[in-house]
Amino acid sequence: MIREESRPMREVKGVGPLNPDMILIGEAPGEEEDAQGIPFVGSSGKIQDAVISSAGLIRERCWLDNVVPIRPPLNKIERLPELGVAVEEFIPRLTSILQSLDCKVVVGYGETALNILTGQRGISKHRGSIYPCLLDDSKLVIPTFHPRFIIENWKMKGVVVEDVKKAIRIKREGRKEVSFNTIIKPTLMEVENYVRELSQLEKWSFDIEVVGSGQIACIGIGGDWGGTRGRESLCIPFKFGYNNYWGYSDEIYIWGLLQTLFANSSLKIGQNINYDLTKLLPFIGEPSPPWCDLMVAYHLIEPELPHSLAFMLSIYTDINYYKDDPKDEELSWKYMTSSEQLWDYNGKDVEANLILEPLLMRDLKQMGMLERFFGFDMPKMRMYWRMQQRGIQxxxxxxxxxxxxxxxxxxxxxxxxxxxxxxxxxxxxxxxxxxxxxxxxxxxxxxxxxxxxxxxxxxxxxxxxxxxxxxxxxxxxxxxxxxxxxxxxxxxxxxxxxxxxxxxxxxxxRIRGRYNICGTETGRTSSKKTYDDTGMDMQNIPESVRPMFTAGEGKVLMIFDQWQAETFPVAVMAGSSSFLERLRNGKKVHSLVGGWIFDKDGDDLTPLEYRIAKRTVHGKDYGLGAKKFMEDINEDIIEINEAESNPSHHLPFYTLHQCKELMAKFDRFAPEIESWHREIREELTKNRMLITPFGRKRIFRDRLGEDLYREGYAHIPQSTVGECNQLAAIKIEYLLPEGAEIIQDGFDSLMIEVDEGLVGEVERLVRVGYQKKLFWKGEMFEIPVELAGVNKYWKK
DNA sequence: CGTATAAAAGCGAGCAACGG
DNA sequence: CCGTTGCTCGCTTTTATACG
Structure with missing residues (x-):
């Protein structure tokens, strides 16, 4: 094989003291490392340095090295064989280095280090876990993402810092051992006693596992009794292989016990309980509040990070990734239907919930969001859970x-x-x-x-x-x-x-989708197909398809939406008196802006001018660049020209210069928007956090820059409108009489299926439900609601 | 510009069938 | 026995849609 460079392969040796504060192992040197002969000095190295210093380490006190000491072609490890060598050949080198270093903990960066140091595969699953080091059994390894991955996924930088901090803590204090105590294969009497004892507790946790066909394989329940008994879980099996575990009458009896348990007034803790409760619905009905979904809780704390149980455990505890636990390689997770491993796994999930719950509640309290979690987010979840079961005819x-x-x-x-x-x-x-x-x-x-x-x-x-x-x-x-x-x-x-x-x-x-209240970073709801792969996304249905949806016998569909939904909060937050005055008089801002930018009466705009005005308002609200603004306008022009058969009447495209001029004119007439954007930028640079009028906090974890700023401009208006709609839905569901039900959420709108005779009453109640005084820097505002249609079919 | 989700295609891994 | 081909499965990428 011909090498790209004539220079002989250079070995980049590890650097650091022999008794380092931490050992950090990467994959292989890059271009800059190769040129200087020092590890972690290129672009990844800069990030690495920032990460360890945020975690409290000093580079000079660390041992920095790579699994492979030579640079692979184009930095791609899979191309190493072209140099006539394999990764495995460098294991002895790394082994002797590790064994000579006086430090009991190693941080492994990336997939290669994970695999060589621990034998595991899949860095995003295993990062943050704690494994024995295969090359030196006196050491522990904490794998994490490679700094190079952070360049592409900046949001994960904080996660890598947390992993390095974890490594430091474990070196100093050792690992916090966690033991699980799961009872499996119970007798009927044990189930009966356990449920009775559990129902005495103020809070308890649950989790279900299903078999491939979607049937419930087992349900785990558990609590913390404190004292000598402590934390404990019980796995109630329903399937044994492909057979039923219990006789028919025993199973009925157990479901009865569980129904009573879920009907009590204690706190029911789970992870992504929309799933569990939907599966359980035919057996136990609707559980009584209060509910506590840890996924929702963590989404409030960190809207930009993953919310899986495994991820939370890696951040909050020393519990390793255990989803691949079955020791028998033959019995991998996907083929595991019902078995002792599954029951153990189920019990672990239940206990993991019990461990995480107080930690998440502590963080919510510290961030000032504990009250809204129980008073708004969980009631919201129950409301959507019911809504998704109603569906649309x-x-x-x-x-x-x-x-x-x-x-x-x-x-x-x-x-x-x-x-x-x-x-x-x-x-x-x-x-x-x-x-x-x-x-x-x-x-x-x-x-x-x-x-x-x-x-x-x-x-x-x-x-x-x-x-x-x-x-x-x-x-x-x-x-x-x-x-x-x-x-x-x-x-x-x-x-x-x-x-x-x-x-x-x-x-x-009826078509039913499902609503996910932690599917977005802004706090909007998202929607998709059900767990059984039926239904569809209920929020983004194209207008041309909507007429197939209809009201049931003797009913009509009423659609309410928040008028000028996002323009309203933008105007308030920017403190634009000209916009606000117009909005409060019930008029849209587009023709006002059209008048400004085209130097004419706002009521005399051509259709194209009106569309451009609308695009200008929209573009300026969200910090659109002049180039994209031009593309959008010219898309409108293409559309208009397509409808015009005579080519001599075709309109010319807008130039970049013209578009810049339009935006500049907007800024001259409405400078408040630009200064509001400046405030947002300053806030993001200083605190990386924005707070909405609903008290929702979002930590922005991505790299500072235009993209992040644009996310920031959009965040508060979007979040506010979404949560206004959600709060209204909670209130309206409570207010509505028999014969009227909310059946769809459209971000800023609600669809209600109503008995024909109730239309008037429902309109009055919905208007009450939408009333919500919001405050921004002392200024009160309220987004008006509009009845957009009353029809047998879904249309305006 | 942002926030989302879904479908089709692409692609690698694993595996069976088949031909030499 | 080996190598090719073609299939399925699961995951990723691309492109689409919707909403604001």
């Missing part, structure tokens, strides 16, 4: 009509495309599209900015289509949209036939 006739129309149009477009290019081209295949664009048509290459690969995305197709007069490219875009609409919203893939014809509705004709 589908009119099968309308659905079929929409499918037929879409299929017809799709077939037509496919035919036209085939005719135009002479063969069958799949527009969804990037590979085929790239070949078509750049090999067959020989068009100038467009590349993905991040991956650098050739792209055939919508933007590219639009550009190429207009510059090179290739209308078939617009057909390809349109085909993609049709397929997407059919597959996502109108039909469901049949796993047996592979065809897209099935409805996404349940047997009763």
């Amino acid at each position: 589908v009119d099968e006739g309308v659905r079929q009509e929409l499918i037929q129309r879409e299929l017809l149009s799709l077939g037509d477009k496919m035919g036209k495309l085939r005719e135009a290019i002479g063969y069958e081209l799949n527009p969804n295949s990037n590979k085929q599209m790239v070949k078509f664009l750049y090999e067959d048509l020989k068009l100038p290459p467009h590349r993905n900015r991040k991956s650098k690969g050739l792209t055939a995305d919508e933007k590219t197709l639009k550009q190429l289509s207009t510059t090179y007069q290739r209308p078939e490219l617009l057909l390809a875009i349109s085909i993609r949209k049709s397929i997407k609409k059919l597959g996502t919203y109108l039909t469901k893939k049949n796993n047996e036939t592979g065809e897209y014809t099935d409805s996404r509705a349940d047997p009763d004709g």
